[in-house]
Amino acid sequence: MIGILIYILILLIVLALVYWIVNQLPLPPPVKQIAMVVIVVIFAIAMIYLLLPLAGAGPHYNLRP
Numbered sequence: 001m002i003g004i005l006i007y008i009l010i011l012l013i014v015l016a017l018v019y020w021i022v023n024q025l026p027l028p029p030p031v032k033q034i035a036m037v038v039i040v041v042i043f044a045i046a047m048i049y050l051l052l053p054l055a056g057a058g059p060h061y062n063l064r065p
Contacts, residue, residue, distance in 0.1 A: 004050055015043050 022035045 004054070008047070008050060011043070011046055015039055 019036065019039050022032060022039065025032070027035070
């Protein structure tokens with residue numbers, strides 16, 4: 001359980017850093033918006049994959065060693 005929380009925290013920090021970097025780059029608005037959407041979609045898919053086993057659905061793996 002604590003491993004999942006640590007993984008979520010690291011994922012959040014990394015994706016927030018990538019989000020900030022994309023904001024700082026001088027990209028055209030459509031490209032910047034597409035990059036932001038891709039980042040949010042990656043985060044959402046990762047969170048769903050991590051939280052589904054806690055809800056009792058999805059791919060099951062042993063949460064307790």
